[in-house]
Amino acid sequence: MTKRVIWLIIDSVGIGEAPDAGLYGDEGSNTLEHLYRDHSGLTLPTMESLGMGHIDGVSRIPKVDAPLGAYGKAAEASPGKDTTTGHWEMAGIVLKKPFPVFPEGFPEGFIQAFEKKIGRRILGNVVASGTQIIQELGDRHVETGSPIVYTSADSVFQIAAHEEVIPLEELYAICETARQMFVDDLAVGRVIARPFLGNTEEGFERTSNRRDFSLFPLHETILNKIQQKGLKVFGVGKINDIFSGYGIDEYVKMKDNKDGMEKTMEAMERVKEGLIYTNLVDFDMIYGHRNDVEGYGHALMEFDADLKNLMEHMEDKDVLIVNADHGCDPTTESTDHSREYIPILIYGKEIPGRNLGVRSSFADIGQTVGELLGTDPIPNGISFAEDLQ
Numbered sequence: 443m444t445k446r447v448i449w450l451i452i453d454s455v456g457i458g459e460a461p462d463a464g465l466y467g468d469e470g471s472n473t474l475e476h477l478y479r480d481h482s483g484l485t486l487p488t489m490e491s492l493g494m495g496h497i498d499g500v501s502r503i504p505k506v507d508a509p510l511g512a513y514g515k516a517a518e519a520s521p522g523k524d525t526t527t528g529h530w531e532m533a534g535i536v537l538k539k540p541f542p543v544f545p546e547g548f549p550e551g552f553i554q555a556f557e558k559k560i561g562r563r564i565l566g567n568v569v570a571s572g573t574q575i576i577q578e579l580g581d582r583h584v585e586t587g588s589p590i591v592y593t594s595a596d597s598v599f600q601i602a603a604h605e606e607v608i609p610l611e612e613l614y615a616i617c618e619t620a621r622q623m624f625v626d627d628l629a630v631g632r633v634i635a636r637p638f639l640g641n642t643e644e645g646f647e648r649t650s651n652r653r654d655f656s657l658f659p660l661h662e663t664i665l666n667k668i669q670q671k672g673l674k675v676f677g678v679g680k681i682n683d684i685f686s687g688y689g690i691d692e693y694v695k696m697k698d699n700k701d702g703m704e705k706t707m708e709a710m711e712r713v714k715e716g717l718i719y720t721n722l723v724d725f726d727m728i729y730g731h732r733n734d735v736e737g738y739g740h741a742l743m744e745f746d747a748d749l750k751n752l753m754e755h756m757e758d759k760d761v762l763i764v765n766a767d768h769g770c771d772p773t774t775e776s777t778d779h780s781r782e783y784i785p786i787l788i789y790g791k792e793i794p795g796r797n798l799g800v801r802s803s804f805a806d807i808g809q810t811v812g813e814l815l816g817t818d819p820i821p822n823g824i825s826f827a828e829d830l831q
């Protein structure tokens with residue numbers, strides 16, 4: 443019986459357009475294969491050895507003689523292509539309605555009420571890239587003390603503020619206020635604090651004090667089921683934020699992907715039964731949204747080496763799962779997420795190399811985690827635990 447699952451989310455590493463990608467303007471997107479195509483020397487020996495190149499429909503990733511892992515891909519059953527939708531679905535929540543998006547900015551009435559509540563006017567209220575808008579409005583923000591509000595193609599209300607102008611604690615409180623105001627049709631998936639430092643001469647730069655305020659999960663997920671079984675759920679990185687802490691016993695934040703992998707290994711020293719659930723956001727936040735092909739490839743190679751190290755520290759009954767939450771193809775003109783299949787790689791000393799095929803929902807992964815750990819099932823998803831024997 444599996445005692446422990448180590449679940450790593452490689453944020454935004456999609457593996458090709460989903461069947462309904464056209465509805466999202468994402469025909470032809472393929473984050474990972476296009477990185478293999480356009481990066482100067484991408485090679486991911488660990489993930490290739492687990493069977494990444496054998497996933498259905500993959501053509502550019504090298505195949506190996508005998509994959510060491512079980513491998514497959516999954517389409518997203520929920521509408522949407524953001525982090526919350528992807529993580530919630532893999533843990534068992536399939537959305538019927540997408541989270542609302544605000545391509546024209548947030549309604550005037552909402553903004554006015556928000557300004558009144560926080561006691562500050564705001565700047566922006568536009569669709570923008572977070573790194574660009576702080577260069578554009580940073581000066582005015584410093585002068586006026588008005589936080590910068592912006593959104594993207596995702597269901598996000600992002601608030602950027604200089605840490606020396608609006609102290610972190612106040613920025614987080616402002617985000618909490620916004621979170622509570624977003625109800626009914628306005629219930630945005632995430633409010634995100636985007637603190638930064640710097641000045642005009644040297645440029646403004648975001649700090650690692652970002653914090654996400656997600657909606658509360660619509661119902662229980664596999665995380666709750668694991669807790670109810672008396673096992674521990676340990677989150678690394680953004681996981682606790684994404685689930686608003688629901689179903690999570692303990693968590694640590696991370697500075698970057700490398701730190702996230704180190705924190706995962708530290709958790710493996712302590713948490714011997716249950717789930718260690720890690721989100722590695724750099725692929726998305728630092729490289730995918732910035733269309734940085736070289737950086738993205740480099741980050742993947744660094745992760746791949748760290749993954750090998752982690753696998754060497756696994757115990758005999760451990761199961762490792764690696765999958766993404768959506769795509770963010772850095773080779774397309776768009777800097778937004780892309781509606782893609784996500785790759786799934788599973789490794790354990792007792793797990794055979796095998797094709798898990800094409801799954802119709804990310805929830806299949808959560809259902810499998812539950813079956814492996816002997817929990818009650820979740821309402822969505824078809825377990826493939828049988829194929830792992």
Ligand SMILES: O=P(O)(O)O[C@H]1O[C@H](CO)[C@@H](O)[C@H]1O
Nearest residue numbers: 570571572573594596598731
């Ligand atoms: O441009 P930045 O601020 O990085 O924002 C990006 O990060 C958000 C959350 O992942 C996405 O919706 C995207 O807009």
Ligand SMILES: [Mn+2]
Nearest residue numbers: 453454525767
């Ligand atoms: Mn994501």
Ligand SMILES: [Mn+2]
Nearest residue numbers: 726727731779
């Ligand atoms: Mn993103």
